[in-house]
Amino acid sequence: MQIINPATGEMIRTVETDDAVSVREKFAAARAAQPAWAARPVAERVALAKTFGELLKRDIEIIARDMSLETGKPLQQARNEVNGSLNKVRFFCEETAAALAPAKVRQDGNTEEVLGFDPLGVVLNISAWNYPILVGFNVFLPALLCGNAVIYKPSEFSTLTGLHLTRLLHEAGVPEDVFVAVTGEAAVGAQLLQLPFDCVGFTGSYSTGKKISEALAGRMTRLIMELGGKDPLYVTDECGDLDAVADAVAEGVLYNNGQSCCAVERVYVHEKIYDVFAGKLKAKMQAWVTGDPLAATTMCGAITRRVHLKFLQAQVNDAVSKGARLELGGQVQEGRGNFYPPTLLLNANHSMEVMREETFGPLIGVMKVKDDAEAVALMNDSEYGLTSSVYCKNAERGKKILAQVNTGTGYLNCCDRVSAWLPWSGRGHSGLGSTLSRLGIHAFCHAKGWHIRS
Secondary structure, three states: OEEEOOOOOOEEEEOOOOOHHHHHHHHHHHHHHHHHHHHOOHHHHHHHHHHHHHHHHHOHHHHHHHHHHHHOOOHHHHHHHHHHHHHHHHHHHHHHHHHHOOEEEEEEOOEEEEEEEEEOOEEEEEOOOOOOOHHHHHHHHHHHHOOOEEEEEOOOOOHHHHHHHHHHHHHHOOOOOOEEEOOOOHHHHHHHOOOOOOEEEEEOOHHHHHHHHHHOOOOOOEEEEEOOOOOEEEEOOOOOOHHHHHHHHHHHHHHHHHOOOOOOOEEEEEOOOHHHHHHHHHHHHHOOOEOOOOOOOOOEOOOOOOOHHHHHHHHHHHHHHOOOEEEEOOOOOOOOOOOOOOEEEEOOOOOOHHHOOOOOOOEEEEEEEOOHHHHHHHHOOOOEEOEEEEEOOOHHHHHHHHHOOOOOEEEEOOOOOOOOOOOEEOEEOOEEOEEOHHHHHHOOEEEEEEEEEO
């Protein structure tokens, strides 16, 4: 398989891929190795995860550079991802032992009722390319710490990063048959789904998630999916410093080239401040420099998948044909590489695909609303339900608005952030189940009830 640099179109290197035979062999080895791994004390598994975190810090420049080369992510943002992942390592190392400890629920006469947790067995992690470390950690770190073996398939667009993670886990002391990387494109993923995994953790698009769900239908396999988003943001008429808000919204739209499931994907602005805010947002977005991902000044790099350039252009053309005003950007950049500039569409409405279908790029539509009720109705007018944001100085008003929006995460006066201490979950087309927090630890366990009579 060729690894292509999306900023230049050049081949970085080739990687040997798996086939049906090697996939079955790796699964069998993981199944055989899992009981011994589960039998090791939780403290030992945690110690290995801590060592893994130290190795990540040691190799940050190697990992960040390869991630930037294969995904088009700006180099500094790749460094940020490695550094940010260390918080997840810390969370899981601090919380897993307590989360797995047997808990006495109550005493019923001479019977003690205890809640315990057992590992699931062998977990398949089909991971994503947009944040190859952060989204992978949501699945394979807790799965390993809970005593599961993991077959890990990094995206074909972030294979080099995935192989670095595999190398460092093995160097930290995780047995090679307990954490096993499988490389390849969609056909390899389909072969994996034919095997009797105890759990499948997938991060990616709704369309692929739907195919995985259909492939597993009737097999009673636990399925945890982090899917796409069409994340709304509402700027009320009392949000204070509009410059600061516009700066935060621009970052929420453009960070990682907009290729984030929790990126700001549609903006609603109260009519009283619409014109002023739109001008400030345009100025902030103009300041985001697009260019070579390895350059220190670059803020927007290359779009990872070349085919996606046509999709972005189609959303812009659709919006303009239906009355949107193209205020900034809006054309694929000429020359080599997959570059699309920061793009702002004003006077958007819900007849336009840019306000309905996931964009996953440096493109945003902005719509005027008359009041909070209209904003809530529009924010809920979506098949997705990942995150929602409200900017409002009056915290009670802001929380009241967010409480009415059907998403797994609500942001008040912030956006586009993830904390390992809180659950990450989607509603509707945004996913199934939860990762992160203690819920995301228990997701990779069987709960077991113990009735212990003296």
